[in-house]
Amino acid sequence: MSIPPPPESAPVRVAVIGCGARASLARHVDPVGRATALVDPDTEARARTAEFLPGEPVQYATVADLLEAPGAVTAALVLTPDDTHAEVTIPLLEAGIAVFCEKPLAITTADADRILAVATRTGTPLYVGHNMRHMSVVRLMREIIDRGEIGEVKAVWCRHFVGHGGDYYFKDWHAERARSTGLLLQKGAHDIDVIHHLAGGYSTRVTGMGGLTLYDQVTDRRDNSDRRMADWFSLENWPPLSQRELHPVIDVEDLSMVQMQLDNGVHASYQQCHYTPDYWRNYTVIGTEGRLENFGDGEGGVVRVWNRRSGYRPDGDAEYPITGDEGGHGDADARTVAEFLAMVTDGAPTLTSPLAARHAVATAVAATESLRAGSAPREVPAPDLDRRTTS
Template sequence: MSGKDLKLGVVGLGARSKLAQNADQPDQGSSVVAICDPIPASQESGLANFPGAKAYGDHRDLLDLGLDGVFLTTPDHLHEDPAVDFLEAGIAVFVEKPLAITTEGCDRVLEAARRSGARLYVGHNMRHMPVVQIMREQILAGAIGEVKAIWCRHFVGHGGDFYFKDWHADRSKTTSLLLQKGAHDIDVMHWLAGGYTTRASAFGELAVYGGITDRTDRTGQRFSEFVDEANWPPLEQKGLAPVMDVEDLSMANLQLGNGVLMSYQQCHFTPDYWRNYTVIGTAGRLENFGDGPGGVVKVWNSRRSGYREDADVVIEIPNAEGGHAGADPRLVQEFLTFVRNGSATLTSPIAARAAVAAGHAATTSLRNGGNPVDVPELDPELVAYFERGQTS
C-alpha cells in the first residue's frame, strides 16, 4: 500500500467519530473518503468534519467502495455486525471499545477476522495514555516487585450528564456500564497484571438515578446537545433516558489466571471524574493521583509506619497534543501503521475480548445475587492466530 493514501471510512458519526480526523490527511498517507450514519443531521455534521468524504446511511453501502480500512465508532451494540461485515469484505477494521457487548459477540468478530484474514484492531486508547504507560514502565522495571493485587476506583462524575440520558442506560445496547465503561479499566488492569480474568463476582444497584421520573427521548441527539455539568446534586438531574435499566453503582471482584486478584468499583454520582489505580506487588505499591496532566504516579517501596504523602518515587503525568493526553492520535497512527504493515500493536483483540468477557461475567454475577461466574475460555486456535500478529 506504500505510495498512496489509505482509503478510509467512518461508520457512526457521534462524538467519538472525531477520533478519525487524526487519519484524514489527504496526500499524506490516509484520507477519509466515506462516512456513514442513519441520521441525516449526523451525516451533515460529519461532512463538515470530513470534507473530502461522501455520506451514506447504511454501512453496507461502504462494502464495495474499495476501502482499505474503516473506523467503527457506532453505539456499542452496533459494533459486532458491521465489524463482521467489513472483515468478511476484506476491509481492515478499527472497532471502538468495547469490541462487542457480549463474550459471544466478541468471539464471533474474532472468528470473522481469522476466517477472512482482514486485520482487526480495537481502540483501547488508554494503553497509550501517559498515566497508564508510566505505571506499566514502573512495574516492568521492578519498582514494586511482582504484581499481586490491583484495584481501580472509577469516579464517573458526569454519569448523570452523559450515561443516563441516552442509549448507554439501556442494557440491550450496553449489557451494563460495568462492561461499557469498565472495559477500559479492566483492560488496563489486565495489562498491568499480565493476565486475564477467569472468574468474577459482583454486586451493584441503580441506586440514585432510578428514582428520577423526569425522562426525555433523546433519539438522534449527541452528548453536546444534552450535557449540563452544572447539575448538582445528582438527584436534581432532569431529562434522563426513557429506558434506564443499568446500574449506577457497581463493585466487582476478579480472579486472574495467573493468581492476581483485582477489584473494580464504578460510581456514576460522584462530584469528581477520574480513575484511581492502586497496584500492590511483593516489594511495594504504586498509585495514581489524577489520571491526566497535572496528576502524578507515586511509588512506595520502602518500609514506613502510617501514611506518608512523600512517596519514594513521584512521576508527573505529562500532557501531549490530542485527545486523552495525546493517546487518541497515537492510537490512530498505530492503526494506520498496522493496516499498512501488519506491525505489532499495544492494543490486542484477545485482550479486548478478555476485558468484555470479564465485564460480561461480572454483570451476570451482579444480576444473580453475586454468585461467582467463570469466564468462558477462548478457542486456543484463535488465541494463537492473534498472538502471531493475525497471520496464518
C-alpha cells in the same frame, strides 16, 4: 544525475462508520490516511462529520451501500453503538477491509468470539480501540512495573469516579441493558483491560456487586434521540438527583464493583460510581517489593511509588509526573488511530489486541451476570481460539 525519491504511497482510504459522539476519531486519520467515506443513516450526522474533514467524503446510509462500491475503502473506523459492533464489523472483515472497532468489541461474549473467529479465518486486520493503553498515566504505570520498582505484581485496584455519568450514560441508549448489557461492560471494559494489561494476565473468575441506586429516583424523563450529548451536557447538572430529561428506560446499574481472580494468580478489583462530584480514575498496583498509585490521571498528575516499610507517608519514596496528555482523551485517541494505521500499512505491532479486548468483554459480562445473580461467583469462559492468531 540524482535519483528522484520514490513517490509517496497513497493515503489509506478510510470509512467512518457511525457519525455520532466518537466520530471525532476521524480527525486523527490524516496524514497517513484519508477519510473518504462516511456511513450513517442520519444525514445530519454525516453532514456534521463532513464539516471537520478535508475533502468531500462520499456519503452512504448503510454498510451494505458502502460494500456495493468495491475498492471504495481499505480500512474502516466502526464507531456505531455497541450493540451493533458485530453486525457492522463482520461484513467488513469478510470483505477484506481492515477494521478499527471502538471498544467494547461487543456487548456479549458470544458476539466478541464471532468477530474474532471471522478475523482469524479471513486474516483481515482487526484493531479494537482500547485507547486507555495509550494514556500517559497507564504507560507510566506499566513502565514502573516493567522496571521492577515494585517487584512482581500481586494485586491491582481501580476506583473510577464517573462524575459525568448522569450526562454521559443515563440520557441515551447507554442506560438500557438491551443496548449496552450494563456499565460494568460499557464503561468498565476500559479499566478491566488496563487491569489485565498492568497485571499481565486475564480474569478467570469474578464476583460482582452493585445496583441502580440513584438515577431511578429521577422521574423527569425524555427521549433524547433528536439531540446530541453536547446539547445536554453541563457541569451545572448537579447535584445528581436534580438531573432532568433522563432516558425513558433506565435499567443499568449506577454503582457497581467486581472482584477478579486472574490466570497468573493476581487478584484485582474495580469499582465505578456514576454520581461522584469529580471525574477521574485512581489505580493502586501492589507488588512483592512495593506499590504504586496515581493521583490524577492526566497532565499535571503524578504516580507515586512506595518501596520502603513505614507508617503513613503520603509522598512515597518516588514521584513521577504524568506528562504528554495535555489534550486528555484526545491524545490517547490520536495515538490509537496512528497505531491502527501503522498496523494496516506496515503490519506494525500494536499495544492493544483483539484477544485482550475479548477478555475485557468476557470478564465484564460475567461480572454483570454475577452482580444480577446476588453476587454468585462466575467463571469467565476462555476463548475457543488459537491465541497465536489473535493476540
